[in-house]
Amino acid sequence: MPRDDAATHAFLRCTLNTADRVKSARFYREVLDLRQRGEFTDTDADVSALGISQPAHRTRSRLWDRRWSRRTPALELAQWHEPRAHTVVPTPATTTGLRAVGFRVESVATVRTAVARAGRDARMLPSGWPTGTGPTAWTLDPDGVTVELVQSRLTDTDGPVLSHLRLNCTDLARSIEWYEHLGFDVAAKETSTLLPGLPLGLVGQVEVASASLQLGEDDPFRLELLQWVDPPGSAPASSAGNAPGLAHIAFAVEDARMAHRYLEAAGLANGEPPRWNPAPGSTHETGWSVFLTDPDGVRVELAEHTPR
Template structure:
């Protein structure tokens, strides 16, 4: 962008350059910490205890309390995303048992290894699509009911020998609109292998400066109707919503979800205005090919915090 355009008041585009953390809400953070530490050799590098934090910017109440553990694989901070485990004390977490299999939401947190031979459950290998290619994978369930996917991907020379945080799998209601939205903050599409046939329409997104982590978007042909206001208020399993901006991430649900309703409708209307268009309140039933994500994808689908250039 030219200096003339900048001085004329044209906003400068801000693109994310790396994934910063993946937020999983937990009913028992100590239990989750042990599960991920034992299985994937991730270790806590930072802890945060909030006893009275204003949560209104996240659509929560004025007074919130939570405990957070940031866990990293052997690459460590600044070189890898954190697995951010959060236990909310106020407001309390509520279980989600009303989600259809095709409802737009976070679905999987993923790790990668050079070989699955020595990984627990290696006798139950299945095939999944990650980074545009069919790969061997083992799936397990964490203590809060979140699906954890470990895939076999060849390591680089500089990679450690232990598991590394690799991807998140998201169900969206409009694939091309979701891709268009993520592209506005810097994500690009990784082409599928020529011989890959997907059972469900999907695409892999990554950031050019950090191709080691991907969003795996999938769009089942038959979508269910979702009330976006209710979905935004109560959240969906296992994820962090929003990108790092002005030093504060936007948090919504996880394996369990915050009972958060204050300010939700106003926040959703503000989000609509940022997209410069009104958005229908029901998800689409087909994978359309153009535009930005509908309202029920916007707060719910982004499952990872991403670091925007200049904010850290």
């Protein structure tokens, strides 16, 4: 386990690359009641940490649920003007990498009605998907990103809550160990779950292994790891940092440079030194951050951010 000032202590945001920020923001506002609290434009930005060598021109919007505060996570919509991306979001449920952005909702039926008003469909998933949850549905946002809706009694707000990210991995034990090095704890784990494949767009019965990770008991946000056992996971269509869909996740650390030293000693640093990027619109982020890739190539940012 890392020392306290090198460990992650909160989920900050997930970046979603979108073809049309206005259209995407409208979907999340109308269906899930997210509110935009900031917009930033990067011109000639250094995005080499995202695997892109040329300077970038992009616009980013950050959306929060009704709990909005520095203690709650954000969904960041990024529209790339240069370099443009030309690939499509992979749709198979088995695709490795960031697979879904998840929300707790008071009523799945009510949100499915809002989805229908937005001209989209939401299908119910097998009971208990993948384990220990209430009724759950999947829908797709305008960019084809999977949005997971989990019915749960809400006590901290009267609207949908950005509650989790689902990440498909190729080796559950390896991914658990990697994220434990960042400071995550295993809240729940299932080595084998059998589910009907049809609601997931697959044929026959499927087998998955899963784990739910959290950053301490006081942080309700979860990172949901899922390993497809049968059928096995499939490779993503693109690993480019500007590829459409869920792009990377950012967690808060007290000291990014100390975190980097710890990760180097643990053999987890991917060769990227700590970097200084001005933190737009934030009085709590310093601008120091470290970029890593997890065992399946998912980009993870550790951004310096004062603890709660």
